[in-house]
Amino acid sequence: xxxxxxxxxxxxxxxxxxxxxxxxxxxxxxxxxxxxxxxxxxxxxxxxxxxxxxxxxxxxxxxxxxxxxxxxxxxxxxxxxxxxxxxxxxxxxxxxxxxxxxxxxxxxxxxxxxxxxxxxxxxxxxxxxxxxxxxxxxxxxxxxxxxxxxxxxxxxxxxxxxxxxxxxxxxxxxxxxxxxxxxxxxxxxxxxxxxxxxxxxxxxxxxxxxxxxxxxxxxxxxxxxxxxxxxxxxxxxxxxxxxxxxxxxxxxxxxxxxxxxxxxxxxxxxxxxxxxxxxxxxxxxxxxxxxxxxxxxxxxxxxxxxxxxxxxxxxxxxxxxxxxxxxxxxxxxxxxxxxxxxxxxxxxxxxxxxxxxxxxxxxxxxxxxxxxxxxxxxxxxxxxxxxxxxxxxxxxxxxxxxxxxxxxxxxxxxxxxxxxxxxxxxxxxxxxxxxxxxxxxxxxxxxxxxxx
Amino acid sequence: xxxxxxxxxxxxxxxxxxxxxxxxxxxxxxxxxxxxxxxxxxxxxxxxxxxxxxxxxxxxxxxxxxxxxxxxxxxxxxxxxxxxxxxxxxxxxxxxxxxxxxxxxxxxxxxxxxxxxxxxxxxxxxxxxxxxxxxxxxxxxxxxxxxxxxxxxxxxxxxxxxxxxxxxxxxxxxxxxxxxxxxxxxxxxxxxxxxxxxxxxxxxxxxxxxxxxxxxxxxxxxxxxxxxxxxxxxxxxxxxxxxxxxxxxxxxxxxxxxxxxxxxxxxxxxxxxxxxxxxxxxxxxxxxxxxxxxxxxxxxxxxxxxxxxxxxxxxxxxxxxxxxxxxxxxxxxxxxxxxxxxxxxxxxxxxxxxxxxxxxxxxxxxxxxxxxxxxxxxxxxxxxxxxxxxxxxxxxxxxxxxxxxxxxxxxxxxxxxxxxxxxxxxxxxxxxxxxxxxxxxxxxxxxxxxxx
Numbered sequence: 001x002x003x004x005x006x007x008x009x010x011x012x013x014x015x016x017x018x019x020x021x022x023x024x025x026x027x028x029x030x031x032x033x034x035x036x037x038x039x040x041x042x043x044x045x046x047x048x049x050x051x052x053x054x055x056x057x058x059x060x061x062x063x064x065x066x067x068x069x070x071x072x073x074x075x076x077x078x079x080x081x082x083x084x085x086x087x088x089x090x091x092x093x094x095x096x097x098x099x100x101x102x103x104x105x106x107x108x109x110x111x112x113x114x115x116x117x118x119x120x121x122x123x124x125x126x127x128x129x130x131x132x133x134x135x136x137x138x139x140x141x142x143x144x145x146x147x148x149x150x151x152x153x154x155x156x157x158x159x160x161x162x163x164x165x166x167x168x169x170x171x172x173x174x175x176x177x178x179x180x181x182x183x184x185x186x187x188x189x190x191x192x193x194x195x196x197x198x199x200x201x202x203x204x205x206x207x208x209x210x211x212x213x214x215x216x217x218x219x220x221x222x223x224x225x226x227x228x229x230x231x232x233x234x235x236x237x238x239x240x241x242x243x244x245x246x247x248x249x250x251x252x253x254x255x256x257x258x259x260x261x262x263x264x265x266x267x268x269x270x271x272x273x274x275x276x277x278x279x280x281x282x283x284x285x286x287x288x289x290x291x292x293x294x295x296x297x298x299x300x301x302x303x304x305x306x307x308x309x310x311x312x313x314x315x316x317x318x319x320x321x322x323x324x325x326x327x328x329x330x331x332x333x334x335x336x337x338x339x340x341x342x343x344x345x346x347x348x349x350x351x352x353x354x355x356x357x358x359x360x361x362x363x364x365x366x367x368x369x370x371x372x373x374x375x376x377x378x379x380x381x382x383x384x385x386x387x388x389x390x391x392x393x394x395x396x397x398x399x400x401x402x403x404x405x406x407x408x409x410x411x412x413x414x415x416x417x418x419x420x421x422x423x424x425x426x427x428x429x430x431x432x433x434x435x436x437x438x439x440x441x442x443x444x445x446x447x448x449x450x451x452x
Numbered sequence: 453x454x455x456x457x458x459x460x461x462x463x464x465x466x467x468x469x470x471x472x473x474x475x476x477x478x479x480x481x482x483x484x485x486x487x488x489x490x491x492x493x494x495x496x497x498x499x500x501x502x503x504x505x506x507x508x509x510x511x512x513x514x515x516x517x518x519x520x521x522x523x524x525x526x527x528x529x530x531x532x533x534x535x536x537x538x539x540x541x542x543x544x545x546x547x548x549x550x551x552x553x554x555x556x557x558x559x560x561x562x563x564x565x566x567x568x569x570x571x572x573x574x575x576x577x578x579x580x581x582x583x584x585x586x587x588x589x590x591x592x593x594x595x596x597x598x599x600x601x602x603x604x605x606x607x608x609x610x611x612x613x614x615x616x617x618x619x620x621x622x623x624x625x626x627x628x629x630x631x632x633x634x635x636x637x638x639x640x641x642x643x644x645x646x647x648x649x650x651x652x653x654x655x656x657x658x659x660x661x662x663x664x665x666x667x668x669x670x671x672x673x674x675x676x677x678x679x680x681x682x683x684x685x686x687x688x689x690x691x692x693x694x695x696x697x698x699x700x701x702x703x704x705x706x707x708x709x710x711x712x713x714x715x716x717x718x719x720x721x722x723x724x725x726x727x728x729x730x731x732x733x734x735x736x737x738x739x740x741x742x743x744x745x746x747x748x749x750x751x752x753x754x755x756x757x758x759x760x761x762x763x764x765x766x767x768x769x770x771x772x773x774x775x776x777x778x779x780x781x782x783x784x785x786x787x788x789x790x791x792x793x794x795x796x797x798x799x800x801x802x803x804x805x806x807x808x809x810x811x812x813x814x815x816x817x818x819x820x821x822x823x824x825x826x827x828x829x830x831x832x833x834x835x836x837x838x839x840x841x842x843x844x845x846x847x848x849x850x851x852x853x854x855x856x857x858x859x860x861x862x863x864x865x866x867x868x869x870x871x872x873x874x875x876x877x878x879x880x881x882x883x884x885x886x887x888x889x890x891x892x893x894x895x896x897x898x899x900x901x902x903x904x
Contacts, residue, residue, distance in 0.1 A: 007550060014500075015499075016498055017496070018496075018555075022494075022496050037831055038826040038832070040801060041802070042800060043471065044468075044471055044474050045474060047468055049466065066520040066521065066522060067521055067523050068518040068536065069519055069521070070517070071504070071519050097460055098460045103471075104847070104850045114500065118523070128499055143836065149819075268819075350493070360597075374491065379490045381560070384595065385595060398556045
């Protein structure tokens with residue numbers, strides 16, 4: 001194949017990494033995977049496409065859907081229109097319905113896949129990116145305790161990464177709805193949409209909007225704002241809500257859930273998870289807890305991990321499947337980790353040892369040495385050509401390979417050189433062992449360590 | 453979100469696995485990854501889309517391309533048309549051109565990603581499937597020895613999997629072209645296309661086609677068939693070609709390459725790689741060695757791993773990038789491994805221990821035990837509800853979790869039960885260790901072991 005072309009230019013919104021940066025992304029994904037599996041989540045992967053009719057049930061995202069079609073469609077349009085999934089929740093709901101008879105509930109699954117959104121690729125938004133999701137899906141019912149467990153799993157997964165401190169905030173639909181109804185507000189979704197603008201437009205403007213749109217009286221609007229200003233990580237949160245003098249059964253239920261969550265979170269991961277009753281995003285479709293997560297010093301990224309409780313993720317006939325789930329926007333997070341130099345990889349290639357070559361005729365013997373090292377789990381490569389040793393060492397250096405192996409000639413022993421220190425010692429491929437920190441690619445702190 | 457729907461039906465050609473089968477697929481991919489990295493290949497991932505103009509340069513596959521478009525395109529069609537990649541070679545060529553200034557050559561990369569082809573999903577063909585590719589790309593030049601190294605890496609990667617014996621066959625464009633030209637045939641591609649039908653239509657029909665289409669005389673066609681019948685795994689292959697009495701410089705070069713390859717392969721992996729001069733598939737676009745691989749007893753799958761040498765994978769101005777690469781069709785292979793019961797996973801979930809719950813109030817303590825186990829690398833979960841112990845044990849059993857942990861009450865020690873044997877012993881979460889074969893998910897032989 002010949003692909004003659006001018007140097008191609010990147011496609012905006014479709015990130016691609018050089019090998020060293022891809023190794024960072026993989027290390028992040030492997031770390032997430034490890035945490036999820038330690039907590040008993042099974043991996044699934046769903047196909048990249050869903051029927052467009054399923055993808056467009058949520059009006060807001062429908063305009064972002066990429067539809068696929070065959071270049072020369074010979075089906076006469078008889079096949080269902082398919083689109084690329086824009087998240088991993090719609091596919092999960094479909095997967096659960098399709099395979100319900102073969103799954104064990106509660107079904108704990110994780111899923112790390114690319115998703116596609118045809119948005120304008122501005123403000124660091126990607127059109128193709130990795131999401132990492134965990135969800136627990138119940139059949140007919142799902143105990144509340146998963147609303148405590150899942151944010152803790154995600155907080156643990158995020159704190160295992162070389163990141164600045166994370167702050168996860170939680171609210172509960174029942175608190176907001178119970179409170180609003182308790183003071184006589186009827187249009188809960190409109191109230192939530194107004195409160196969602198609080199950080200952007202401020203209290204006065206939110207009150208004005210609620211009053212002008214006749215969603216709330218001035219007194220009700222003041223109460224709504226008073227609720228939104230409550231936050232904290234202990235039982236005083238519930239007390240301060242009680243102090244506002246509003247009560248309803250739904251509010252009590254919400255407050256006891258919220259208190260149980262932040263109390264358990266404080267015991268396991270002190271200082272990471274707090275209640276914030278101004279959080280309104282997602283409360284229009286979640287039915288219980290709702291979660292958002294920011295990265296200290298990188299609040300401009302928005303929420304790096306969000307989710308919540310659905311009483312009905314999916315439904316078929318009289319079977320309903322409630323769920324709790326959270327999702328990390330992996331590509332955006334990794335892009336920031338790289339651009340802010342929070343982290344690097346110790347070397348761009350997996351290779352630990354480059355076996356040098358004095359002459360092309362010795363390639364077979366050199367491959368034999370490399371083979372022996374590989375059988376012992378040590379990644380090894382042989383020099384591309386029998387160039388001068390200085391050039392072979394420079395090749396290793398450019399790739400970040402730490403050791404160059406010199407096969408012994410005329411009965412001399414082999415020697416291995418640490419090209420960082422220059423130390424060179426006699427070695428045997430059947431016994432030589434690199435220090436454990438050199439054995440594999442792994443993350444190392446960047447110039448601006450995230451955990452400073 | 454509510455997704456009311458009837459039970460959805462699978463989309464033909466878009467395979468999806470239950471958690472246990474996905475764990476098999478992942479174990480296969482992880483095994484391939486490990487072999488590739490031990491040989492010094494760096495991973496890259498490319499975006500899922502390429503400009504349609506690049507995807508359709510090869511006429512044969514252009515009708516399989518899936519084009520993507522935004523559901524509500526507001527760009528006025530001003531953006532370049534994009535399609536999903538149908539292999540990983542076109543994206544690699546583009547990636548190399550785009551990032552050439554930041555790559556070290558020879559560039560050894562592996563890539564394991566899904567590709568999409570809008571074919572009719574018949575005969576087990578998938579529309580979405582994983583490919584696993586390794587390639588070495590040179591800048592301006594690439595030594596022949598990579599044509600020896602790469603098939604050996606793939607043979608090693610495949611033999612590391614629980615498969616029946618594989619058989620990799622190799623031919624060389626220079627042998628075929630040098631021989632055909634040496635006997636006076638001018639239309640080499642047409643001759644290759646005819647020879648490619650040999651297994652399907654037989655010698656007589658191939659000869660008839662060559663003669664009727666005036667590609668070769670009857671005597672030339674007999675020579676073509678005599679060449680195609682040669683195969684073997686030692687130097688006698690070259691001798692038998694010489695015995696046909698044809699000579700040309702190109703033929704000699706091809707034979708010496710082919711001999712070097714099978715000789716080295718015989719030393720490293722005896723019995724796996726052989727020359728087969730009837731192989732014509734791909735010789736019309738590869739420029740040197742060409743590889744195909746079949747699985748013993750599963751020849752109906754076709755080639756599970758193919759590739760070859762390109763003298764010019766990509767070109768920009770006067771820079772050319774030659775390459776050698778091979779590709780495994782992972783999804784088709786895994787689908788067969790599963791359907792033929794060659795292999796299974798030891799359990800469907802990552803969980804080693806389910807901590808039982810005598811009462812819901814003890815969930816915090818149970819989570820503490822699970823947390824202690826996880827910190828020691830032991831995947832642990834807590835029972836979904838404080839049901840009767842028998843029901844909790846059945847839940848573990850259905851998931852394949854081998855151990856159930858019973859927290860001690862009233863000062864009694866904790867106990868852990870191996871639910872396969874029924875053995876139950878006192879245990880402490882800070883010290884208990886499962887046998888190493890229980891620690892992680894791993895492949896186990898199926899009912900019909902592939903390696904029988």
